[in-house]
Amino acid sequence: MNGMNRKILIVDDDLKTRTLLKAYLERNQYDVRLAPDGETFLSEFERYKDELSLVILDVMLPDTDGFALCQTVRKNSNVPIVMLTASSDETDRIVGLELGADDYIAKPYNPRELLARIKAIHRRTGIEGPTTGGRYYRFVGFTLDTVERVLISPDGEVVKLTGLDFQLLKMFLEHPGQILDRSQLAEETRGRDAGPLDRSLDVQVSRLRQRLEDDGKHPNLIKTVRGAGYVLSAEVTISHV
Known part of the structure; x- marks a missing residue:
């Protein structure tokens, strides 16, 4: 298969x-x-x-x-x-x-x-998402080191991430091009469902966009899919080195 x-x-x-x-x-x-x-x-x-x-x-x-x-x-x-x-x-x-x-x-x-x-x-069974266990996720010039939990910008600068920023970014990088709904993201990052009035996830996504210098009004990297959730619009490569 x-x-x-x-x-x-x-x-x-x-x-x-x-x-x-x-x-x-x-x-x-x-x-x-x-x-x-x-x-x-x-x-x-x-x-x-x-x-x-x-x-x-x-x-x-x-x-x-x-x-x-x-x-x-x-x-x-x-x-x-x-x-x-x-x-x-x-x-x-x-x-x-x-x-x-x-x-x-x-x-x-x-x-x-x-x-x-x-x-x-x-x-x-090795079907869901990249399961190579690679340490580095690379996308549009950024590199996420999942061992050191550090994000390096295209300019070589360290981008400061909170624990939630890291979890959220890693989930997007594991599912590039896939629509992730709000409840799914909330469960993965906070261990609970997101109610319809819970805006904390939206704040979290907005903060991550800022870290990635992704224009909040017209984001090109983490896009909002109205009524469905969010999607990472970038090619992602995974490697051990």
Whole structure:
């Protein structure tokens, strides 16, 4: 499987759930395929199995169940599997994991929680973001040393960063060109969600723009995507030296 693939196949019999999940994950740069039942899922799985980076299986389906699909997938592929279930019964979770699922999430769930699980699995499998472990991130003349936690400007000057500045910048550099929503950024940098009236993240982004001499009124580097979040518009290279 190509390490750059971010193709997810989801089977869920609820149209609204499928549609909302597809829109949310596509906003986060995933290629999403949908199936309303087990038969369609198996057909899609057979078609795309060599390209998939993850499958999401609803336990309750009209023609079969997620456990049977999990078994079938595991016989043919090592692709990571996340199980969705409306049951609060721990037995479902245990059965799913015993059959080869990688993770489990109970309905109803917050899409951001599912996204966090997907990212965690992808990080473990080397798909999510640059995982080379390189020390230096270089972009538009700047160099971020992630060991010394120092940012060097194109002029060779040290740019002073707070701990939050560093975390935020590193997250942007790990996801160049990818829209990162406000809640995602807040959870990563502060360990909590950002409410609709919480402007602290916007202040933080504004401060980081100043550090990077990125015009706050017309930023070219960290751009605001209205209604979606922020995106780093720069090529990033990673190296050990």
